[in-house]
Amino acid sequence: MLTKLVLALIILSLGFSLAGAEMYKWVDENGVVTFKDTPPPASKKRRKVKVYSDSDFAPAPLTQPQPQPAKHNTTKSALAPTPPAPPKKENFSGTVELYVTDWCGYCKKAQAYLKGRGIPYVAYDIEKDGTAHKRYKELGGRGVPLIIIGSNKMNGFSQESLEYYLNNGR
Numbered sequence: 001m002l003t004k005l006v007l008a009l010i011i012l013s014l015g016f017s018l019a020g021a022e023m024y025k026w027v028d029e030n031g032v033v034t035f036k037d038t039p040p041p042a043s044k045k046r047r048k049v050k051v052y053s054d055s056d057f058a059p060a061p062l063t064q065p066q067p068q069p070a071k072h073n074t075t076k077s078a079l080a081p082t083p084p085a086p087p088k089k090e091n092f093s094g095t096v097e098l099y100v101t102d103w104c105g106y107c108k109k110a111q112a113y114l115k116g117r118g119i120p121y122v123a124y125d126i127e128k129d130g131t132a133h134k135r136y137k138e139l140g141g142r143g144v145p146l147i148i149i150g151s152n153k154m155n156g157f158s159q160e161s162l163e164y165y166l167n168n169g170r
Contacts, residue, residue, distance in 0.1 A: 091166060091167055092149055092150055092165065092166045092167075092168075094120075094149075094150055095120045095121060095122055096114060096119060096120070096121040096122075096147060096148065096149050096166075097121070097122055097124070097147070097148040098110060098111065098114075098121055098122065098123040098124065098145050098146070098147055098148075099123075099124050099126050099132060099135075099136045099139070099141055099144060099145060099146040099147075099148075100123050100124065100125055100126070100144050100145050101125060101126060101127050101144050102125060102127070102128075104144045104145065106144070106145055106156060106157040107123075107144055107145040107157070109157055110145045110147060110157040110162070111123055113157075113159060113162065119166065124136070126141070126144065139153060140153070141155070142155055143155055143156060145157055147162065149162070149165040149166060150165070152165045
C-alpha cells in the first residue's frame with residue numbers, strides 16, 4: 001500500500017513539472033514574428049520569452065475617463081481653450097448574426113439574451129444549413145456561438161463582451 005502511494009506521488013510530481021513551459025520567440029527572414037512553446041529551427045533567431053497570465057495585468061477600463069472641466073482664469077488673461085468633447089458612442093443598430101448549433105447551451109444563452117433585450121438577430125444553424133456552415137468557415141469560426149456584430153466578431157458568448165460591442169456601434 002505504501003509503495004503504491006509513493007509511486008502515485010512520484011508520478012503526480014512528474015506531471016506537475018511539465019507545467020513550467022517555456023515560450024520562444026523568433027523572427028524569420030521575412031520579418032514574421034513567431035511565438036511557440038517549442039524551440040525554433042537552428043536556422044532561426046530565437047529568444048526566450050516570459051510567459052504572462054491575465055492576472056499580471058490590470059483589467060482594461062470599459063469606458064474612457066471623462067475630461068475634467070477646464071478651469072477658467074478670471075483675471076485679464078484669455079480663457080484657456082476647452083478640449084473637444086469625445087465623440088458620442090453610438091449603439092449598434094443593425095441585426096446581429098449568430099452561427100449556432102441546436103445542442104449548444106451558450107448558443108441558447110446568447111439567443112435568450114438578445115431576445116430579452118429586444119435586439120434583432122438572425123441565427124444560422126451550421127449543422128443544418130450548408131451555406132451557413134460555409135460562411136461560418138469563411139469568417140474563421142472555431143466554435144459556437146460565433147457572433148457577428150457589425151464589423152466585430154466574437155467567438156463564444158460573454159454577456160460583458162456582447163454589451164461592449166452593442167454599446168459601441170460599428
